[in-house]
Amino acid sequence: MYINRNDDYFSTMGALAARSVTESSLALSKFLGNVSVKLRFQSDVKKFTDHNLGILSSASSSESAKSQAIQDLKQEKLYLAEQENTLRNNMAQKYAIIEIKKENDVYTYILKGVGLVAGAAQFITGVALVTMTSQTIVGYVAGSAMIIHGAGNFEENLTSILNNDADYKGYLKLGYEHAFEFIGSDKKTANLVYGGVDIALSGYGVFRSVLKPEAWRLFYYIKEDYVLSYKTMGGYALSFEILADGVTLKSTYDAYNDPANSKK
The missing domain is CATH 1.20.1270 (Substrate Binding Domain Of Dnak; Chain:A; Domain 2)
Known part of the structure; x- marks a missing residue:
């Protein structure tokens, strides 16, 4: 009984x-x-x-x-x-700052504001992973890396917005460049690796286990919701076709193909 x-x-x-x-x-x-x-x-x-x-x-x-x-x-x-x-x-607010560049009659669209939100959310996710009571080696390493990358994204995007400087590079990205120059490589390779690491770490947060309490469960969906809202708009917005990591992918691709970044 x-x-x-x-x-x-x-x-x-x-x-x-x-x-x-x-x-x-x-x-x-x-x-x-x-x-x-x-x-x-x-x-x-x-x-x-x-x-x-x-x-x-x-x-x-x-x-x-x-x-x-x-x-x-x-x-x-x-x-x-x-x-x-x-x-x-x-x-925490949802917003978007869109930068449009025209070079050689080609328009480039960059969604800057979402990076600020994503960086903060990624930073918080990393803290949660590191402070979990039961920790796997993979989770700990990924958690530590996400804190660094999240803080780097936040600093880079916030400074870029406040100073109206679209070409501003954060301390973390510059660190990648200096490290790769030190080993004899170039800036474009450093930026390619930086972008790849950032995308991979974001994926770690997205494809986490959903069976434990999540401090920012809703925020994982806010960026996706915001990006999808652009895909439903008319005019130039239809050409964006931005996925969750589309901004990072595009900026990484552009950086790799920029001749200026081939300089050591």
């Missing part, structure tokens, strides 16, 4: 916590404009809640595992509430 009472307790508390998480995710979905992105965000949350409800309903789960499942659900609820507070109080 004691075991049955415990099972009833875990089932009841788990159901309440899961419902609270689901309701919060539905409320937060209004910050996402694209329907498919909204559905993916909600699906992400559902996988998380279903995983924990599965632990709570399994006869083979220990009491400690069930207690942890309830704690994870409660923690996710707190994270979602913090994200909502951040957005409602304009502590």
Whole structure:
């Protein structure tokens, strides 16, 4: 009878916590404009809640595992509430700054503002990975690298915007250039590697496990939502065809093909 009472307790508390998480995710979905992105965000949350409800309903789960499942659900609820507070109080804003260049009758479109948001989100993700209690070697290394790259993206894009200098290079990117020059290579190779590392690390955050509480779960979808909104616009916006890492890919490609970067 004691075991049955415990099972009833875990089932009841788990159901309440899961419902609270689901309701919060539905409320937060209004910050996402694209329907498919909204559905993916909600699906992400559902996988998380279903995983924990599965632990709570399994006869083979220990009491400690069930207690942890309830704690994870409660923690996710707190994270979602913090994200909502951040957005409602304009502590993080969605915006875009588009730079248009014309060289030799060819127009180049660069979406600068999203980089600022992405850099901050990447920085936060890296901190979360490093401070996790259970850590794999891969997670720790990736987490440390993401903190460095996230801070580099933030510094480079913010300075570029504030100084109205589209050609500004952040300290991290310059560090890559100096390192590759030191070993006898050139700047364009350094920038190609820098861009590749940045894209790979962003992918690590995107394809993370969705079965644990996420401090910035919604923010993973904000950049995708913002980019997709451009793809639905008319006129010149239709030519952007920007994917999540399209800005980094394009700037990396341009840098590699710029003769000036071949100088050692």
